[in-house]
Amino acid sequence: MFQAPKGTRDIVPPESHRWQRLVAVFAEVVGRAGYGLVQSPMFEDIGVFQRLGEGTEVVRKEMYDFFDKGDRHLALRPEGTASVVRAYNQHRPTVPWKVWYLTPCFRYEEPQAGRFRQHHQVGVEAIGSADPDLDVEVIALQHDFYRALGLSRLSLRLNSMGGPGDRQAYAERLGGWLGRRLGDLDEADRANADAYPLRVLDSKRERTVAVVADAPLITDHLSDDAAAHFARVQAGLAALGIACEIAPRLVRGLDYYTHSTWEFAAGALASAQNAVGGGGRYDGLAESLGGKPAPGVGFGAGIERILLAADAEGALGGASGSVAVFVVDVTGGDAGRDLTFELRRNGISADRAFDARSMKAQMKVADRSGAQLALLVGEEELATGIVTARHLRSGGGQTALARDDVVREVAALLADR
Known part of the structure; x- marks a missing residue:
């Protein structure tokens, strides 16, 4: 008898009723802000996803890629943003283009709690405006979505990657600093220290975490424009009553982020696996995918991990009957x-x-x-x-x-x- 492949699972009633409620809540929250549903193919030309960054584990090791019968090199979607930006470039809608998605994502990684080789995300993307208030709107929508589900034990970590020039200058400075501490890093992280130093900040290995605790901070090296953008975002969140912790070593796992980056963690889950979603600004991604320059900002949130947090808090309710x-x-x-x-x-x-x-x-x-x-x-x-x-x-x-x-x-x- 055939079984679901490793790292995948079937979502069947009555568990699927909770998925339906989660998606309905998400659509309601973001719909009130004018975000409309976008559906794009679950596979793309592999080049779309290679723009996530050659230094990312997703591109180097985790993508499901294949050649089709026309000898086209394709890949299954590992995350939601790149496909939406490709669709923006193709259709050139009126800006700001505010959309939401529900999608499976595919990554060849070792399965863990709330994360599978096929996992599922909801998310939003807002493309066509560099206004930091749009960052605030997107972060607030994610925050309000979790609250609408009944989650209360949440924390928000916020950082700025600065503009492209800031990021590049910081990467060079960080690479030099890591080079002088190379022997102290976990062996698995040493290869990244020179070529992809920001990936070292993203490491969860204890030896490396201890080393980078003393590393230079990007927030100390922001341009005036980037610092003003970051300050505006913080002020906007404070005005909306959304508490955040400034986390200057938060880089997340993708190379396209500029300016705001953030992550929500669920306090009801074990700290090693408590992220329930995050996002950031990606002002250069549309251009890197062959389109005209178009700033953008968005987030993705994993459904499986959110449901684990809901279970831990007793939120969202259990599986319910499908009829009255x-x-x-x-x-x-x-x-x-x-x-x-x-x-x-x-x-x-x-x-x-x-x-x-x-x-x-x-x-x-x-x-x-x-x-x-x-x-x-x-x-x-x-x-x-x-x-x-x-x-x-x-x-x-x-x-x-x-x-x-x-x-x-x-x-x-x-x-x-």
Whole structure:
């Protein structure tokens, strides 16, 4: 029997109901700010993702890439931003282009808690404005999304990578400093010290973390424009009541970030794996993908990791039933069929049993469905034009409903629950 590949899993009901609620909350929060859904192919020309940076683990080791039957070198999407920026370049929409996405991401890495070789993200991108207030808007949307899910034990770490010139100058300074401490670094990080020094800051290895605690800080080497941008972002977050910790060694894992970078961590999770999403500004990415210069900012948030945090905090609720009403018909099925569709067409979620099963068997299915009400149709109900409503979650009391007025009466019963 075939199994899902290593590092992947099936999301099936009732767990998938929580995914639906999470995505619905996300769409509602960002939709109020004018962000519309964008869907792009899950594979692209590999060059789109190579712009993430040759020094990143994603590009060097983790991408799922292949040649198709036309000998085109393609790769499965490892993250959400690059594809959206490619789509922006291709379609040239009115700016600022404010969009959100829901996507699977693919990385060949060792599976861990909340992170799989196929994991899933929601995110937003805002392209076409360099205004630091747009950074504030995007960070605040991510913050408000988590709050809307019921997460409270969150912390925000914020940094600035400065402009492209600041970043390059800092990388050179950091590389020289790391070169003098090369023997103190973890052996696995030494190869990055010269070619990709910012990657060393991103290391979680204990020896390296201890060394870089004394490394030069990029926030001490920002241009005046970059410092003003960073100050405006901090002031905006403070005005909105969003607390943050300045984290001058936060670089995240991708090379396209400029100016603001940030990460949200869930205090309810173990510190080594507590990031639930982050983002940053990427003012040079559109140009690097062949388009005209277009500043942008966005974030991505991993669904699996968010649900782990929700479980740890008791937020979002557990898996729930998919319908409000379950129809039990032991008169042949016609009444159950018609009643089920009448309820659905009037906005009430409903299901029924099939295969002419017994009353006892159908009631077991009704109970497992998670429905609030079971509507029973037996020979007596059929003859007298009524439906018996049984309360499945509150003591099992019963109420006789007129068949001709069943939709209104069921709606009233559900409203009282």
